[in-house]
Amino acid sequence: MLSEEENIKNYLGSVIRTIPDFPKPGIQFKDITTLLSDKKALQLTTQALCKPYYESDCDIIVGLESRGFLFGTNMAEVLNASFVPVRKPGKLPSETLSETYELEYGTDSVEIHSDAIKKGDRVIIHDDLIATGGTALAASNLVERLGGVIIGYSFIIELGFLKGREKLNHKTIESVLIM
Numbered sequence: 001m002l003s004e005e006e007n008i009k010n011y012l013g014s015v016i017r018t019i020p021d022f023p024k025p026g027i028q029f030k031d032i033t034t035l036l037s038d039k040k041a042l043q044l045t046t047q048a049l050c051k052p053y054y055e056s057d058c059d060i061i062v063g064l065e066s067r068g069f070l071f072g073t074n075m076a077e078v079l080n081a082s083f084v085p086v087r088k089p090g091k092l093p094s095e096t097l098s099e100t101y102e103l104e105y106g107t108d109s110v111e112i113h114s115d116a117i118k119k120g121d122r123v124i125i126h127d128d129l130i131a132t133g134g135t136a137l138a139a140s141n142l143v144e145r146l147g148g149v150i151i152g153y154s155f156i157i158e159l160g161f162l163k164g165r166e167k168l169n170h171k172t173i174e175s176v177l178i179m
């Protein structure tokens with residue numbers, strides 16, 4: 001018999017839709033809009049994301065644009081933390097810090113408000129999905145440049161075959177589903 005946790009994971013896995021060849025050939029896009037539109041799945045996902053961190057004494061959830069904003073704010077509310085967005089270049093209105101990272105072809109950047117994190121703040125980095133880990137690593141560099149302490153990472157989906165967790169090299173990397 002499956003445990004309650006396994007049943008929840010199977011259910012969440014069943015409401016995530018995979019779209020082949022989106023946004024370009026060869027990518028199996030994990031579409032969470034179908035999870036968001038299921039009210040039970042919405043609650044279960046927030047609970048599953050927060051569960052490893054109830055005792056973590058976290059100050060800030062850093063959510064990565066854009067799907068990391070959806071559950072990042074829910075997590076912040078449940079864990080009694082605040083929420084800080086990491087965004088694509090040019091979106092944040094006040095003074096920012098920027099970090100550039102390598103893509104398969106070319107580079108990309110992410111930004112954070114320079115005053116969003118104070119020295120010693122305890123931070124969880126959250127996104128909907130970790131693929132190669134490049135985006136999460138760039139975000140963690142921003143947090144550390146501002147003096148934040150990364151206590152862990154949190155993802156709904158981990159594409160295990162891309163080994164993104166090796167890039168992050170942190171003892172606490174929590175994924176609800178490994179696909």
Ligand code: AMP
Nearest residue numbers: 028029030129130131132133134135136
């Ligand atoms: P990476 O930096 O390679 O770990 O890519 C992670 C970011 O790209 C996240 O913000 C994801 O939302 C998005 N992403 C990458 N691959 C996929 C995929 N197969 N399906 C959905 N989103 C993806």
